[in-house]
Amino acid sequence: MGKRTDSRDRTIAAAERLFRTRGVARTGLREVVAAAGTARGALGHHFPGGKEELIVAVLERNAGRIAGLLRAARDLDPPPVPADVVRAVVGVWREELRRTDFTLGCPLVATVVDDAVDHPDVRTAVTAALTSWEEPLATLLGGAGKPPAPGLALALLAAVEGAVVLARARRDLGALDEVERVFLGVLGC
Numbered sequence: 001m002g003k004r005t006d007s008r009d010r011t012i013a014a015a016e017r018l019f020r021t022r023g024v025a026r027t028g029l030r031e032v033v034a035a036a037g038t039a040r041g042a043l044g045h046h047f048p049g050g051k052e053e054l055i056v057a058v059l060e061r062n063a064g065r066i067a068g069l070l071r072a073a074r075d076l077d078p079p080p081v082p083a084d085v086v087r088a089v090v091g092v093w094r095e096e097l098r099r100t101d102f103t104l105g106c107p108l109v110a111t112v113v114d115d116a117v118d119h120p121d122v123r124t125a126v127t128a129a130l131t132s133w134e135e136p137l138a139t140l141l142g143g144a145g146k147p148p149a150p151g152l153a154l155a156l157l158a159a160v161e162g163a164v165v166l167a168r169a170r171r172d173l174g175a176l177d178e179v180e181r182v183f184l185g186v187l188g189c
Contacts, residue, residue: 008046010036016058020104024055025114055116056125062107063129070136078144083189085140089156090180093164094173102171109161133157141187156183 014036018027029051033040047053073080073088080088096104108129117123138153159182163175 007036007038007042011038011043011046011054012057012061015054016062016107017104019055019058019107019110023110023114024107024116029054049121052116052119052122055111055119055122058107059111059122059125059129063125063132067129067132067136070133070140074136074139079140082141082143082149082187083184085137086156086180086183086187089137089160090163090176090183093160093167094176097164097167097173097176102168105164105168106161109165130157152183152186159183 011032015027015032018031018035022031029043030040032054033043043054047057049056073085108126111117111122111126117126134150134153134157135148137156138148138150141149141152141156156179159179160176163179166175167173
């Protein structure tokens with residue numbers, strides 16, 4: 001990896017960590033540069049559109065990572081059963097919150113809550129992220145050989161995102177546990 005790409009990647013990674021812990025509005029570009037260990041000029045070089053362009057890059061990176069995991073699970077032969085998908089989605093967040101002592105949230109939520117979504121490019125990135133998660137999740141929740149379950153996928157995403165917010169506020173995993181219990185019940189498990 002070249003120095004140019006490394007600097008850009010470090011900036012995106014640092015911004016993602018800061019957005020996830022502090023929120024988008026409370027994260028300044030100087031903080032991002034300091035956390036990335038890059039020169040201030042590199043920020044303008046890699047992200048001439050400013051903070052909004054950096055937000056888009058963070059959302060694309062995060063969404064791509066999650067969508068890739070969901071697509072990989074969907075493409076397994078045989079695919080996981082829907083109950084295991086629910087357990088895995090909730091389990092990833094449960095572990096992330098434990099590991100970080102409830103400090104890391106979802107960059108998508110941070111973006112929407114802080115009104116950064118008012119910028120058209122950011123709004124497009126948020127919509128693209130959600131779409132990239134919903135389709136493979138709908139297929140996984142439908143189950144092998146059955147039609148996708150887009151309503152269930154949307155409900156699970158909404159419930160998990162809300163449970164993460166509650167878990168961070170309460171510093172307690174009870175909301176995630178309840179989401180898992182309810183969705184397993186819906187699936188008849």
